Amino acid sequence: MLWYVIRRLLLIIPTLLGLSVIVFAIARLLPGDPVGLAAGPNATPEVIASVAAEFGLDKPIPVQYWNYLTGLLQGDWGVSLFSRRPVAADLAEFVPATLELVIAALLIAVIVGIPLGLLAAIWRDGIFDYLTRTVSLGAIAMPRFFLGLLLQLAFAMALNWLPLSGRFPLIEFPPERITGFYTVDAILIGDWHALGVALQHLALPALALSLSPLATILRMMRASTIEVLQQDYILTERALGIPSWIILFKYTLRNAVSATLTVIGLYVSWLLGGTVLVETIFDWPGIGLYSTQAILGQDFMPVIGVTLVIAMIYLVTSVIVDILQAVLNPKVRLQ
Amino acid sequence: MNLTRRALLGGAAAIAALAHLTPAALAQGSKVMVLASAVDIPNFDPHVATGYAPAMLFRNVYDPLVRVSGNPPEIQPGLASEWALSDDGLTYTFTLDPDAVFHDGSSVTAEDVVWSIERILRLQRGNAWMIEGIVEPGATRALDERTVEFTLTKPYAPFLQVMIWMFIVNKDAVEPHLADDDGQAWLMSNIAGSGPFTMGRYQTGNLYQLMRAENDWHPGGGNLDGAIWKITRETSTQRLMVARGEAHMAMDLSAEDMKALDGTDGVDLIYETEYRTFSIKMNTQDGPLQDVNLRRAISYAYDYDAMLAAAGPAELMTGPLPTGILGFDPELEVPRRDIEKAREYLAKSEYAEGGFTLTARYASGYENMRRWALILLESLKELNISLDIQPTAWPDIVSSVARPETAPDFHFIFQTANYADPDNIAYAAYHSSRNGTWQNPTYGNPEVDTLIEQARGEIDAEARAEIYGEFQRAVVADAPDLFGVLEKRKLALRDNVRNFVFTPVAANAVELLPLSLD
Numbered sequence: 001m002l003w004y005v006i007r008r009l010l011l012i013i014p015t016l017l018g019l020s021v022i023v024f025a026i027a028r029l030l031p032g033d034p035v036g037l038a039a040g041p042n043a044t045p046e047v048i049a050s051v052a053a054e055f056g057l058d059k060p061i062p063v064q065y066w067n068y069l070t071g072l073l074q075g076d077w078g079v080s081l082f083s084r085r086p087v088a089a090d091l092a093e094f095v096p097a098t099l100e101l102v103i104a105a106l107l108i109a110v111i112v113g114i115p116l117g118l119l120a121a122i123w124r125d126g127i128f129d130y131l132t133r134t135v136s137l138g139a140i141a142m143p144r145f146f147l148g149l150l151l152q153l154a155f156a157m158a159l160n161w162l163p164l165s166g167r168f169p170l171i172e173f174p175p176e177r178i179t180g181f182y183t184v185d186a187i188l189i190g191d192w193h194a195l196g197v198a199l200q201h202l203a204l205p206a207l208a209l210s211l212s213p214l215a216t217i218l219r220m221m222r223a224s225t226i227e228v229l230q231q232d233y234i235l236t237e238r239a240l241g242i243p244s245w246i247i248l249f250k251y252t253l254r255n256a257v258s259a260t261l262t263v264i265g266l267y268v269s270w271l272l273g274g275t276v277l278v279e280t281i282f283d284w285p286g287i288g289l290y291s292t293q294a295i296l297g298q299d300f301m302p303v304i305g306v307t308l309v310i311a312m313i314y315l316v317t318s319v320i321v322d323i324l325q326a327v328l329n330p331k332v333r334l335q
Numbered sequence: 336m337n338l339t340r341r342a343l344l345g346g347a348a349a350i351a352a353l354a355h356l357t358p359a360a361l362a363q364g365s366k367v368m369v370l371a372s373a374v375d376i377p378n379f380d381p382h383v384a385t386g387y388a389p390a391m392l393f394r395n396v397y398d399p400l401v402r403v404s405g406n407p408p409e410i411q412p413g414l415a416s417e418w419a420l421s422d423d424g425l426t427y428t429f430t431l432d433p434d435a436v437f438h439d440g441s442s443v444t445a446e447d448v449v450w451s452i453e454r455i456l457r458l459q460r461g462n463a464w465m466i467e468g469i470v471e472p473g474a475t476r477a478l479d480e481r482t483v484e485f486t487l488t489k490p491y492a493p494f495l496q497v498m499i500w501m502f503i504v505n506k507d508a509v510e511p512h513l514a515d516d517d518g519q520a521w522l523m524s525n526i527a528g529s530g531p532f533t534m535g536r537y538q539t540g541n542l543y544q545l546m547r548a549e550n551d552w553h554p555g556g557g558n559l560d561g562a563i564w565k566i567t568r569e570t571s572t573q574r575l576m577v578a579r580g581e582a583h584m585a586m587d588l589s590a591e592d593m594k595a596l597d598g599t600d601g602v603d604l605i606y607e608t609e610y611r612t613f614s615i616k617m618n619t620q621d622g623p624l625q626d627v628n629l630r631r632a633i634s635y636a637y638d639y640d641a642m643l644a645a646a647g648p649a650e651l652m653t654g655p656l657p658t659g660i661l662g663f664d665p666e667l668e669v670p671r672r673d674i675e676k677a678r679e680y681l682a683k684s685e686y687a688e689g690g691f692t693l694t695a696r697y698a699s700g701y702e703n704m705r706r707w708a709l710i711l712l713e714s715l716k717e718l719n720i721s722l723d724i725q726p727t728a729w730p731d732i733v734s735s736v737a738r739p740e741t742a743p744d745f746h747f748i749f750q751t752a753n754y755a756d757p758d759n760i761a762y763a764a765y766h767s768s769r770n771g772t773w774q775n776p777t778y779g780n781p782e783v784d785t786l787i788e789q790a791r792g793e794i795d796a797e798a799r800a801e802i803y804g805e806f807q808r809a810v811v812a813d814a815p816d817l818f819g820v821l822e823k824r825k826l827a828l829r830d831n832v833r834n835f836v837f838t839p840v841a842a843n844a845v846e847l848l849p850l851s852l853d
Binding site for chain 1: 383467
């Protein structure tokens with residue numbers, strides 16, 4: 001098991017290396033003139049050339065890649081062409097914000113989705129099942145930005161229960177940075193006011209982001225529970241007169257969840273790459289907005305940086321999911 | 336740390352107290368003005384960064400020698416309390432205000448001015464292009480502690496107008512951090528200015544809080560303690576923030592947002608024309624549009640009324656210059672939709688029968704440009720010409736217009752005047768030396784070049800206006816552009832903000848100094 005985990009973690013390195021080559025090549029070989037754009041509308045060819053030289057963009061692409069790679073090993077993720085800020089500093093600022101949002105959304109999706117899926121399977125073809133089926137289809141189909149706007153109008157504008165946007169009140173200082181997750185930092189320093197305020201701000205965007213994975217998890221959970229409930233061993237357990245709640249929680253849930261777990265793992269990367277609309281609506285200063293702007297301006301370094309970070313999180317998540325699978329299902333052997 | 340049961344209960348109580356918020360109180364309790372804007376300020380170096388959000392920062396934390404304000408824009412004292420121009424139009428002498436001090440308390444001296452101008456010229460970034468070829472390195476001299484002299488290479492009428500963008504930095508504060516990049520790394524995140532405000536906390540991509548400088552030396556001004564530049568990408572969120580009183584000003588509202596805000600209690604709506612032109616530029620060096628008669632035919636075929644209707648609050652342009660700027664000729668005769676005339680010109684061209692396809696490219700994401708492209712498509716049908724509309728990513732547009740062969744037939748472009756002088760638009764958009772740039776990919780006419788250069792060098796305003804009159808007629812005769820619209824700047828302001836005056840240059844780079852909150 002331990003060797004398996006170490007091997008899987010070590011495999012992340014060549015995967016990231018390969019990915020960095022591909023992303024670097026795509027970023028550099030795209031048509032367009034990002035240097036001319038970064039140099040400003042009135043830049044002379046000499047100024048454009050000097051900007052290119054300043055960023056090392058006048059060198060052959062393999063040399064640029066080598067410089068990038070050696071920099072990366074020293075913690076230098078390159079510099080944004082437009083803002084000239086170090087990408088590492090930007091990522092340190094934006095990644096925790098997005099991760100906090102994604103994790104909150106996933107928590108909502110899992111905590112609500114799994115029990116509802118289980119109940120829908122138990123009361124299969126009943127009113128509750130039909131209801132969740134209809135609502136979850138709607139939830140999957142509804143665009144997240146639209147849902148975000150509706151939530152804002154309802155909970156911020158009409159009811160005035162929750163803040164409209166942002167991560168923290170404008171005129172207050174967020175909790176002292178330890179992890180960059182406001183909620184976690186607030187707990188760590190014991191600032192309960194900050195925790196409350198951070199949760200208020202997190203509520204609507206997390207809800208908007210969670211609905212689609214919630215619906216998917218619910219549907220997956222329902223399907224896998226129904227499948228498990230039809231297994232021979234469940235029939236045997238019923239025949240033996242084992243109470244139904246034990247059958248459900250001890251023998252069904254574990255098997256049903258393990259199939260859903262893979263979907264949850266996949267959702268991590270899907271959500272990480274897809275937060276941009278929710279971040280825009282709710283002014284959530286995360287990597288979605290950061291990378292979109294970088295892509296539109298063909299600002300290579302942030303694009304490559306964000307891609308590598310998302311890939312890294314995805315790879316680590318898949319290792320965790322595999323380990324959890326093994327924990328939940330004794331038939332799975334990690335070798 | 337240990338999580339005790341009491342602490343956990345406290346946390347639960349805090350969460351339970353989420354109930355009712357009074358967001359309006361957040362911003363209105365103190366004299367801190369909140370401005371909601373979609374544009375970030377990732378770099379604080381006044382000699383490097385450009386764009387309206389950095390411009391807002393620089394106008395409030397740094398001082399230029401002269402400022403601009405009002406409508407029409409007027410030059411007013413900045414760091415310089417007075418200035419004089421020699422008779423030959425070549426030497427400007429500025430006298431610094433003796434009260435002027437940097438945020439660290441040291442006096443602003445002529446040496447700081449010279450050092451800042453030399454740094455601008457060395458870096459050749461940001462707004463350096465505005466004085467390129469006009470102020471050479473070494474041409475700025477400190478005559479004494481408070482007097483600076485600029486010797487220009489040639490008379491340059493817009494000189495004072497461009498000086499509003501030359502910000503003076505504290506030489507002594509920057510010098511210890513020069514490193515090998517002229518202090519760029521340090522000034523990127525530090526302020527070394529003398530403006531009425533200084534940077535408080537900030538978080539890139541989220542918010543920037545300006546605070547009144549401790550030793551603010553500027554006379555007069557309003558009662559603001561500070562301001563927060565809140566990055567708010569979605570315009571509907573900006574709208575809701577102003578409606579709720581969470582923001583005092585929203586900078587990037589759409590026409591639909593403005594309509595939705597109409598009649599909201601406590602919100603004033605501002606529609607003002609600024610010097611920001613939109614035109615559809617034609618490729619005069621490659622393809623069928625090299626033919627001036629075809630260009631004229633299209634100029635008469637285009638449905639300008641439909642364009643105006645699609646634009647939202649706007650007015651049609653009359654020729655190449657924005658309405659109201661020096662030399663603008665309201666009587667100028669420009670093409671308006673007249674199909675008969677269009678057909679006449681088409682008949683005179685080499686393409687009398689039509690039957691070919693032209694390309695139009697605009698920066699993808701601009702809804703109005705998409706509408707205007709569709710109007711062009713409809714208009715061209717009348718001349719039996721098809722249109723291939725290509726929404727394109729902005730960097731690709733910039734690279735494609737570098738050569739006439741790769742430039743599209745129609746190039747859609749907004750152009751903002753950086754300074755309140757016709758030279759800005761005339762030089763960037765119609766001088767042949769700018770060919771290959773997105774502002775003027777292909778157009779050039781030696782006669783027009785001469786007029787632009789003459790007007791640049793003429794100091795007398797009336798004589799300049801006359802030259803620009805000629806310039807406008809010459810450009811219209813060449814029909815290089817479909818002169819489009821001046822979209823009105825749309826701002827929403829809470830009604831407790833006092834003394835706001837719209838300035839058509841730097842309209843969104845609000846100067847906070849005169850503003851007050853009730």
